[in-house]
Amino acid sequence: MAASTQPLSVVYVWEAPGNPLAVHFDLAIVDNLLAEIMRGFAAVPKRGAEVGGLLIGTIEGHEDGPGGVVRVEDFELVQCVYARGPSYLLTSEDREPFEAACARWRPESRGPAAKQAVGYFRSHTRDGLALGVEDLELLDRYFPDPRHLGLLIRPFASQPAEAGFFFRENGVFPTESPRVFTFSRLDMADRSAPASSSEGAEELDSKASAEAIRAAAPRVGKGAPRTFIPLLDETPDQDGGKSVAPATEKQRTGWSRWLWIPLAIALLAAGAVAGFEASQTIRASMAPRDLGEFSLALRVIPIGDNLAVRWDPDARAVRNAQSGLLVIEDGGYSKPVDLDSAHLQSGSILYRSSSSSVRFRLTMYEGARVSVTETVDWPH
Numbered sequence: 328m329a330a331s332t333q334p335l336s337v338v339y340v341w342e343a344p345g346n347p348l349a350v351h352f353d354l355a356i357v358d359n360l361l362a363e364i365m366r367g368f369a370a371v372p373k374r375g376a377e378v379g380g381l382l383i384g385t386i387e388g389h390e391d392g393p394g395g396v397v398r399v400e401d402f403e404l405v406q407c408v409y410a411r412g413p414s415y416l417l418t419s420e421d422r423e424p425f426e427a428a429c430a431r432w433r434p435e436s437r438g439p440a441a442k443q444a445v446g447y448f449r450s451h452t453r454d455g456l457a458l459g460v461e462d463l464e465l466l467d468r469y470f471p472d473p474r475h476l477g478l479l480i481r482p483f484a485s486q487p488a489e490a491g492f493f494f495r496e497n498g499v500f501p502t503e504s505p506r507v508f509t510f511s512r513l514d515m516a517d518r519s520a521p522a523s524s525s526e527g528a529e530e531l532d533s534k535a536s537a538e539a540i541r542a543a544a545p546r547v548g549k550g551a552p553r554t555f556i557p558l559l560d561e562t563p564d565q566d567g568g569k570s571v572a573p574a575t576e577k578q579r580t581g582w583s584r585w586l587w588i589p590l591a592i593a594l595l596a597a598g599a600v601a602g603f604e605a606s607q608t609i610r611a612s613m614a615p616r617d618l619g620e621f622s623l624a625l626r627v628i629p630i631g632d633n634l635a636v637r638w639d640p641d642a643r644a645v646r647n648a649q650s651g652l653l654v655i656e657d658g659g660y661s662k663p664v665d666l667d668s669a670h671l672q673s674g675s676i677l678y679r680s681s682s683s684s685v686r687f688r689l690t691m692y693e694g695a696r697v698s699v700t701e702t703v704d705w706p707h
Contacts (some may be wrong), residue, residue: 338398339515341492343505347394348474348494353384353401357512358669360402360480361488364450368482369664369676370633372657375482377415379449380405381428383442386474395474397445403428415449416461429469444469446476456481456491457502466493466500473498480510484663487511511667623701625689633679634705636687640674644699648691658682680705 339357341350368375381403388395405425410418417425432444447466453459456479458466466477477493477500488511491504508515624639636653639645651666657680664676671691678685683706690700 337516341506341508343492343494346494346496346505348388348476349394349396350399350476350492351396352399352515354512354515356399356401357510357515358667360448361482361510361667362669362673363404364480364482364488365664365666365670366673366676367450368452368484369653369655369662370679371413372655372660372662372679372681374413375450375452376409376413377407377450377452378404379407379415379447381432381444382446382448382476382478383432384445385442386445386472388474397474397476399445399478400442402448403432413452417465425465426469445474446470446478448478448480451479451481456489456504456507458493458500463500479504483665485665487514621699623689623691623699625687625701625703627685627687627703627705627707630677633677634685635675635677636689637675638689638701640672644691644693645671647693648699650692652690652692654688654690656686656688658684 337354338351339354341352363378367378370376382399383401383403384398385400386395386397405421405428407415407417407421410420429444432442434441434443447462447470449462458477458479462477462479466475470477473495475495478490479493480488480490482488487509489507490510491507493500493504621644622639623642623644624637626637628635628637645651648671650668651671653664653666653676655662655664655678660681670676685705686702687705688700688702690698692698
């Protein structure tokens with residue numbers, strides 16, 4: 328699989344206390360990487376399959392120096408046959424494509440200023456967030472530079488993913504990351520900076536970049552303004568405000584005896600008119616919209632031993648959605664899968680069923696009170 332090429336724009340800055348190395352992670356690749364991770368996570372019931380590969384970028388600083396900056400600008404996914412379960416554990420069959428990918432991205436074969444493999448990444452569906460024995464063996468064998476790094480990303484069905492970088496300390500990778508962070512483009516934007524800017528303007532540009540990313544996310548609007556009808560005795564005062572006209576003794580006695588009947592009739596008539604207008608307004612607001620606006624084009628296509636669950640990313644309900652939720656009912660088991668904008672625009676996930684009957688229920692959330700749901704069963 329060839330690595331994608333995307334322009335470097337805004338980077339997430341990761342630093343750990345006591346570690347002289349820093350990571351500048353391009354936010355432009357976060358959604359694409361997370362989409363691959365969630366696709367594997369949804370492919371296997373209960374736990375989810377892990378995916379892994381190479382981190383591509385550049386390294387600033389000398390190999391023997393006290394510090395440096397590792398820039399992660401792209402990634403390359405390396406497939407696994409999963410002969411040992413859903414974990415990303417490479418067999419002898421998997422080693423050949425992994426070694427070939429590493430060879431393509433060696434600095435000596437691409438030039439000192441070109442992009443190179445700067446580390447190894449893997450999604451993590453096991454307990455905790457720590458490097459395993461197989462991870463350490465891969466890092467030591469294929470990434471010997473002291474500035475090479477490891478990255479673990481742990482996905483969740485109902486909350487944002489979390490991640491951690493790993494650097495060698497005294498020549499040895501620690502099993503646990505010194506600082507875990509939320510692997511989400513919007514959350515990472517809080518510690519972002521421009522890829523190239525002057526030192527004096529870096530902080531200001533960082534805040535502007537983060538605000539620009541957050542401004543692109545859809546927001547739920549406020550409710551319509553309410554109209555207040557003044558009381559019957561209210562009259563405008565000289566300052567333009569309202570004051571309540573005091574009732575005289577005659578108004579409280581004589582007038583009230585003769586006027587309460589026609590006044591009550593007038594109020595009832597006004598209430599009837601207002602009620603009729605309100606009902607027409609509500610009926611108009613609840614008028615059915617074009618059914619095409621609610622179509623998600625949800626369908627299931629068998630691919631080998633897997634089921635490809637697909638929807639139309641160009642559908643109006645999908646384009647307007649802030650988030651989505653796919654609930655998979657497989658036999659007696661139910662698995663919720665949260666979908667962010669990257670998942671929605673990918674238009675599909677791959678799932679391996681564990682029973683002969685599976686139901687998929689996809690919900691798109693356009694706002695706090697608007698959602699569109701579509702359900703499909705397999706087999707149909």
